[in-house]
Amino acid sequence: MPAVIEVRNLHKRYADKVAVEDVSLTVQEGEIFGILGPNGAGKTTSVECIAGLRTPDRGEIKVCGLNPLRDRAELTRRLGVQLQAGQLPDRLQVAEALELYASFYPEPADWRALMHGLGLADKARTAYAKLSGGQKQRLSIALALVGNPKVAILDELTTGLDPQARRETWELIENVRAGGVTIVLVTHFMEEAERLCDRLALIDGGRVVAVDTPAGLTERARIEQRIQFRPSRPLADHLLTGLPEVSGLTRRGELVIVSGNDNALNAVTAVLARNRIVAERLRVEQASLEEAFVQLTGGRLDSR
Amino acid sequence: MSVLNTAAPAAAPAASGSATWRLIKAESRLSIRDKVGPLWGVGCPLIVLIILGVVPALREPVEAAGGLTYFDLYVPVLILFNLAILAMTALPTTLAGYRENGVLRRMQTTPIGPARVLSAQLAANFAIALVATVLFLAVAGLGFGVDLPRHPVGFILSWLLASAALLAVGLLITALSPGRGAATAIGTVLFFPMMFFAGLWVPVAQMPEMLQTISHYTPLGAGMQAFQEAYLGHFPSAAPLLTLAAYAAGCTIIAIRWFRWE
Numbered sequence: 181m182p183a184v185i186e187v188r189n190l191h192k193r194y195a196d197k198v199a200v201e202d203v204s205l206t207v208q209e210g211e212i213f214g215i216l217g218p219n220g221a222g223k224t225t226s227v228e229c230i231a232g233l234r235t236p237d238r239g240e241i242k243v244c245g246l247n248p249l250r251d252r253a254e255l256t257r258r259l260g261v262q263l264q265a266g267q268l269p270d271r272l273q274v275a276e277a278l279e280l281y282a283s284f285y286p287e288p289a290d291w292r293a294l295m296h297g298l299g300l301a302d303k304a305r306t307a308y309a310k311l312s313g314g315q316k317q318r319l320s321i322a323l324a325l326v327g328n329p330k331v332a333i334l335d336e337l338t339t340g341l342d343p344q345a346r347r348e349t350w351e352l353i354e355n356v357r358a359g360g361v362t363i364v365l366v367t368h369f370m371e372e373a374e375r376l377c378d379r380l381a382l383i384d385g386g387r388v389v390a391v392d393t394p395a396g397l398t399e400r401a402r403i404e405q406r407i408q409f410r411p412s413r414p415l416a417d418h419l420l421t422g423l424p425e426v427s428g429l430t431r432r433g434e435l436v437i438v439s440g441n442d443n444a445l446n447a448v449t450a451v452l453a454r455n456r457i458v459a460e461r462l463r464v465e466q467a468s469l470e471e472a473f474v475q476l477t478g479g480r481l482d483s484r
Numbered sequence: 485m486s487v488l489n490t491a492a493p494a495a496a497p498a499a500s501g502s503a504t505w506r507l508i509k510a511e512s513r514l515s516i517r518d519k520v521g522p523l524w525g526v527g528c529p530l531i532v533l534i535i536l537g538v539v540p541a542l543r544e545p546v547e548a549a550g551g552l553t554y555f556d557l558y559v560p561v562l563i564l565f566n567l568a569i570l571a572m573t574a575l576p577t578t579l580a581g582y583r584e585n586g587v588l589r590r591m592q593t594t595p596i597g598p599a600r601v602l603s604a605q606l607a608a609n610f611a612i613a614l615v616a617t618v619l620f621l622a623v624a625g626l627g628f629g630v631d632l633p634r635h636p637v638g639f640i641l642s643w644l645l646a647s648a649a650l651l652a653v654g655l656l657i658t659a660l661s662p663g664r665g666a667a668t669a670i671g672t673v674l675f676f677p678m679m680f681f682a683g684l685w686v687p688v689a690q691m692p693e694m695l696q697t698i699s700h701y702t703p704l705g706a707g708m709q710a711f712q713e714a715y716l717g718h719f720p721s722a723a724p725l726l727t728l729a730a731y732a733a734g735c736t737i738i739a740i741r742w743f744r745w746e
Contacts, residue, residue, distance in 0.1 A: 231593060233589070233592060233593070253595060256593060256594055256595040257595050259593075260593075261593035263586065263589060263590060263593065265586040265589060266586040266587075266589050266590035266593070267585040267586045267587055267590070268585075268587060268590070269514050269578075269581075269582065269587055271514050271517040271518060272510065272514060276510060276513075279506075280503075280506055280507065280510050281594065283502070283503045283506045284503050284594045284595050284596045285594075285595060286595075323590070324593075327594070327595075
């Protein structure tokens, strides 16, 4: 698949600090590409450079083969952007905003269909200032899509939304992608990245730490599985610790906690079956993306 | 949900008017909903005009005003009042608010760009001012028998230059103020001395000579001077017209040079 966005060695500093040290990444056509990292990692600055809103100090950026600064006029027709800090006039109504923004583009989407699709139809005559956070966010997404873009950049899509609204937004994004739009999603929510993204770039301290699928990142972090259960009959430790797949065993009260690699679960259940022991209250903990992130960056995600 | 597959026939936007025109209409609608312009810029001077119109004492000719009465002089003063509120209060408050809230930033991601929003706001306020001026002249003429300016071309030219000068001052306030609050404050603080020099409280002709001289070099004072000459049937003299033109050009150039988009 052809690359839609290519970023090479992007570097951007502000007066007092370096926001982006060195970022390179490639986004393929039709994928949902996540940019994940803690606050202040340089995510927003990177996408602002991609959108041509900031001038990079160094590095090369191509979006749909265009230079975001030199070919701005053409780029704005193909790229939809939803910014964190982009609002509308307080008294502008939902339908007015969509109709107005649709008129900015040579081949706009049908704004009424967009308004219905985003569940804003009953708010058509509501002023922007009177919308809830979730409704503003959905309108913002609608405005990013109203120009029928090839690529959409969505920055902190679901920040400030309640869980229900967040899930609905995710569904919406999957629909948008199904319609052939390449999506760049900036987020600091692991769950969001895991659920939506085909590939992810982990950014920390202005650098790309890793680019991979969510599963690939988890695998890369080599985090062990943890298997926890209560044996129905007394169990000798050596039966399990002798297994090559198992790296450790601890007990907490009557619970046994075994850690090991991906195949540990199979090996452990086989041994238990042979010894006619039933694993009660069995629980298996997979490494999450969050743990992978901590492992790969040595940092924490939400605490900053 | 079918958010996608929503490509509309390409002809639709062209048929229903250009983006610029829609933007001007949207900004005009927003200005009217915002109420600052309509209430303070149109309603307030209109009420003052009506109240002053029923005061008989104001029908006495003003000394050194070429036969115009106090009330005659208040008509152009209130026209300037309207221009000053729209250009120096409503316009900078709105535009600085747009900058503060990221409205301009969002426009930057569209093919239209934020400069067009600025132009649309200018056009919207200009249109409101035009309607207000016609309304004031009609009320003064039909309601209270004040004659129209005896040199209409001179009056129209003066009005155009005065609106250009004041909108440019408003743009400059927008450009230099850090936020919405500051823009409103600067506009309001400038409004009162400038209205003084237009003769809102004391007719310019009755001011001490030094104040009269200062008045002639302020935008509203120059505007008043030009209006007065047009009312008396002369084509306005070069000094006030050039003063207005200089404010218009100078403030616009500085505003463009220093404008902060974010």
